[in-house]
Every structure is written in structure tokens, then in C-alpha cells.
Amino acid sequence: MTSPRERLNSILQTLPEGVRLVAVSKYHPIEMIQDAYDGGQRIFGESHVQELVQKYEALPKDIEWHFIGHLQTNKVKYIAPFIDLIHAVDSEHLLKEIDKQAKKCGRVIPVLMQVHVAKEETKFGFLPDELLAYMQSGAWRQYENVSINGLMCMATNTDDEAQIAREFEQARELFEAIQNVLTETSGTDKAIAQWETRSWGMSDDYPIAIRHGSNMVRIGSLIFGERVYG
């Protein structure tokens, strides 16, 4: 049996420079996270608020915590004081709440906008055209305590690699289209400089994701093993 830290290191060796690894530790115990931490990993991703808060309290304070799942607006307040990146903003309503809670904490919280590219109805997120129009509208500029740093998406859970590649490619095209919009509409302001993160790729599809524009992969089971739910 290899340890999380060993599996993590062998994945890190395969990542091109500039691709960051989020170790997705949801449902896995503190000891496994500590092992990965001791091996040098600092970015961890969780998708349940209560579990994240408990782990945040128990583990070293220089961990960079990412919230990667669907976030309910009424739970933003519990993570606002410490969260380093919220990956999956899927509505303006959520963006507004993150801004409000960030303001209360005297922080600016970095976020990614979730785009729906998968052929599955259950996955959250903005449709590509809808998100492009929203970014074009500039309505997000009123939220001064969030920093919109890029896009996040999930591909369809399928063995069809060509389909997965097309979905990631769609996200990459949208990323670039929004970058153009920001360049045209915001002159030299910080919104362009912050627009840099492309969060796609999980255990089963991260090599495809990297070939199609990802610079942040979210890997769980390959590092920590299968999750035990409940």
C-alpha cells in the first residue's frame, strides 16, 4: 500500500509546469490530509461546509482551502472567514452572498464561475452564452469583495474521451472569450490580471483536461483512494 503522499508525488511528476493540484480530501480523515501535508501539499479541496470547517480547525493554518462543490447561500457565512478559493459560483445570487459575507470579514474572496458544459442535467453552472453575457454586462463589478479569477467546469462522466475533450475545449473557448471581453471593457483594471484560472480535470479525466487548457486539476480518489460515504 502506498500512502497519499506517495501517490500525490507521482501525480505531481506528471503535471506540466503551471498546473496546480488541488488535493480533494472530502470524506477522508484528518490523518490522510496530514500525511499529504507533511509531504509538502498545501492546497486541499472540500465540498461540504461542516466537514470543511472541522478540518480547517484541526489542521495547520497555512493550508489553502478550496471549496469545490455546490455551495448553498445560507452556508457561505461559515467559510467566509478563511476560504481561499470558491470554485463553483453558479448564480449571481451566490456571488452576491459571497460578497456580502466577505465584506463582513473585511476580506476579498477569490472565486471561479462554474460553466455547464456536460451533457448531464444534474450538473450546476451557467450556460456558456449566459455566462459570457453576464461577464459582458459588467454587473459583477458592484461586488467589490469578490475577485473573479476564472472558470471551473466538470465534464460528462463517460468513457468517450472525444466528448470529454470537446467539453473542456468549450470551457477553454469561453475562458478566452471572457478574457477578450475583459480586455475590451476594463482597460487596465485588475479584473484582467485576475482572470487566470481554468479549473478542470479530476482523477479520471485530468490528462485530457490538461491537453485542453486546464491549469488547475482537482484530484481526489487517485490520491486518497475510494471515498467511503456516510
Ligand SMILES: *Cc1c(COP(=O)(O)O)cnc(C)c1O
Ligand atoms: C469529488 C470532486 C472531485 C474529485 O473527484 P475524484 O474523481 O475523486 O478525483 C473534483 N471536483 C469536484 C467538484 C468534486 O466534487
